[in-house]
Amino acid sequence: MLAIARTIYAEEWAGNASAYQAQGLYDLLAEHLAQASDVRTLLDIGCGRGHGLAALRRTFPEASHLIGVDENSDCLEAAACLLAVDVPRSNIRRGRDEVLPSGRYVSTYHGAVPIGAGDIALVQSDVIIQDLELERLFDAVGPLDAVTLWFSGVHKARSATEIVRHFEIKSDADHRTLVEDRALSIAGERLRAGGVLHIVARAGAIDIDHVVHAIRLDYSDWLKDKPFRVESIGSIPYDEPADGIVVRSSNSGVSAMPNYAISILIRRGG
Ligand SMILES: C[S@@+](CC[C@H](N)C(=O)[O-])C[C@H]1O[C@@H](n2cnc3c(N)ncnc32)[C@H](O)[C@@H]1O
16 A cells, blocks of 8 residues: 555656746755755755756756655656666665554665765655664765755655554644654754755745744744754745645645745754
8 A cells, every 4th residue: 555655646746846847946946055055965855756856966066965865766766767867776665564463554674775976866765764774874975064855745645654653643734844853853963064954845825924934933943942043934936736736734725825935944053
């Protein structure tokens, strides 16, 4: 069931990603990041079909290590194709799904992940699940200039997993919060001082200034007592495609109101 749900998600996300790409959204997001930092080493969490990495590679041609991690191997295969990189199958088919007597799925990730000679590495892993071999890859790359998390979302069978029960995830919004918490903790462990965590979310808004103000307060509150601060928030208008994944989140009006990609740059202190 998980494998089928991943395949469906990867196919449906293709509609969103190619529409965003055609509107220049990924390039604008990469340019926003470039305003905050030069990037040679970067981790893209939930890299999907690779459209974000492609824009990042165009914007930072000197980058030596762009690492894309996603739990969906179908997305990673599409990313390898889009980015024209030769990725070992053992990197993007690392997951093993088992069914517990409860009927819930447990996924684990196995196999060493070589850095490889090229500038892009694609790795199947779930950032919420401990993965020591992925940690070793991060150790080998060293401090990162940026960690990106652009457009959260996950396949529908996630609700049948043990990890969702464990973290008491009840909605897409809960899942997004958990992945953002994990991204912040990875940024705390892996970003160099002065490096940037870049989170992009979708919002439907009539009064975008009001929404950006509220998001700034929310994220500043989230970062309180942590060595991070919100540096800049951009809002980029765009159109959702008619045939893509419908956004179901706390911003449930995303498809009904003018849509914005909210681009949040968070700086790690020294
Ligand atoms: C909405 S898509 C965005 C893809 C890409 N960032 C983009 O902008 O085109 C979200 C991606 O995050 C992945 N994802 C969700 N939760 C994840 C997790 N815990 N660990 C790794 N990948 C995850 C999904 O499989 C999906 O490919």
